[in-house]
Amino acid sequence: GEDVEQSLFLSVREGDSSVINCTYTDSSSTYLYWYKQEPGAGLQLLTYIFSNMDMKQDQRLTVLLNKKDKHLSLRIADTQTGDSAIYFCAESIYYGGSQGNLIFGKGTKLSVKP
Amino acid sequence: DAGVTQSPTHLIKTRGQQVTLRCSPKSGHDTVSWYQQALGQGPQFIFQYYEEEERQRGNFPDRFSGHQFPNYSSELNVNALLLGDSALYLCASSLDVREGSNNEQFFGPGTRLTVL
Numbered sequence: 578g579e580d581v582e583q584s585l586f587l588s589v590r591e592g593d594s595s596v597i598n599c600t601y602t603d604s605s606s607t608y609l610y611w612y613k614q615e616p617g618a619g620l621q622l623l624t625y626i627f628s629n630m631d632m633k634q635d636q637r638l639t640v641l642l643n644k645k646d647k648h649l650s651l652r653i654a655d656t657q658t659g660d661s662a663i664y665f666c667a668e669s670i671y672y673g674g675s676q677g678n679l680i681f682g683k684g685t686k687l688s689v690k691p
Numbered sequence: 692d693a694g695v696t697q698s699p700t701h702l703i704k705t706r707g708q709q710v711t712l713r714c715s716p717k718s719g720h721d722t723v724s725w726y727q728q729a730l731g732q733g734p735q736f737i738f739q740y741y742e743e744e745e746r747q748r749g750n751f752p753d754r755f756s757g758h759q760f761p762n763y764s765s766e767l768n769v770n771a772l773l774l775g776d777s778a779l780y781l782c783a784s785s786l787d788v789r790e791g792s793n794n795e796q797f798f799g800p801g802t803r804l805t806v807l
Binding site for chain 2: 581607608610612618619620621622625627665667669677678679680681682683684
């Protein structure tokens, strides 16, 4: 079945880079997403990548995709205390050509120490 | 643009009761999906509504039902509440897209349901 896996915790120092990793199972996924969730809040879409790309950069965020290994990563440059949150990787699953739904990992809790 | 809104923000119910949660999608969006997020877990897909019909459903029992109105807003109903239904319920809106297109979903702040 579909499954998305992430490491549960990551701790970095302010100013360092953070790398959050994710593996997914559905090789037909055409888009992959990174969401951020702060305590008590909903999910904020950070960025996404199309499966025919291997890298996408958006300001401090860099997404790397290894489609062969079904591995996705999110790099946050110059990590700040405000980046402390839970980060979710998600893949889009389609059934019969209709609108799909998202399959999420359990989330990686990023803690940034001053 | 108000984005996706949900009501209420918090709700406390007892086992066996019924609950209705509400969602208004982002302006211009016609598709609403509902997710359940248990504590410490990622969101799990419940179902999706488009053109006032349930189009897809995740692995949830029939106690979970929904509705979409002509203005695209949606309700999630849960009957015969169990302790295990305690979770954050998230609504997401999107445009109707087909396979291979960007399934970008925008989430509301959620409704925190506690079942005692």
